[in-house]
Amino acid sequence: MKKIEILCVGKIKENYFKDAIAEYQKRLSRFCNFSIVEVVEFGDSTLAKEKEGAAILQKMLDGSFLILLDIQGEMITSEGLAKEIDLAFVKGNDKVRFVVGGSHGISEIVKEKADKAISFGKITYPHQLFRVVLCEQIYRALCIQNGTPYHK
Numbered sequence: 001m002k003k004i005e006i007l008c009v010g011k012i013k014e015n016y017f018k019d020a021i022a023e024y025q026k027r028l029s030r031f032c033n034f035s036i037v038e039v040v041e042f043g044d045s046t047l048a049k050e051k052e053g054a055a056i057l058q059k060m061l062d063g064s065f066l067i068l069l070d071i072q073g074e075m076i077t078s079e080g081l082a083k084e085i086d087l088a089f090v091k092g093n094d095k096v097r098f099v100v101g102g103s104h105g106i107s108e109i110v111k112e113k114a115d116k117a118i119s120f121g122k123i124t125y126p127h128q129l130f131r132v133v134l135c136e137q138i139y140r141a142l143c144i145q146n147g148t149p150y151h152k
Contacts, residue, residue: 002032003095004085004138007059008131009052009102010041017128024135031142036131041102053107056099064095066114069134070106071124073117078151082141084116098134103127
């Protein structure tokens with residue numbers, strides 16, 4: 001079974017976001033082994049981005065296909081995301097890992113390690129809401145791959 005992970009900075013605080021994420025985790029379980037790994041957010045420190053980047057790098061050591069979510073990344077459609085996930089597994093990767101930085105952005109070293117950088121648009125999302133959006137888009141991508149009627 002496919003393994004897909006979201007590696008992100010910070011914890012979800014609001015229950016309504018937790019509930020939405022739990023719903024998508026449940027839906028995704030029919031298509032893949034889905035997990036979310038959180039690293040510590042370092043607040044407003046001037047070194048926050050680098051400290052968070054180092055924490056992300058420690059979790060990225062297994063050679064997964066890394067898709068960085070970055071406002072400067074390639075704009076992508078839901079169908080495009082489905083193709084990227086499929087391509088990653090066709091190339092023999094055991095896991096696709098989506099990396100989401102903190103509110104200060106993502107360190108350059110993490111950007112350099114990414115296999116692909118994508119963007120869901122030029123607008124800025126609150127990080128907790130974005131995690132819900134990403135879960136939904138991963139679910140949508142797997143529905144597209146499997147021909148279910150969710151994506152119309």
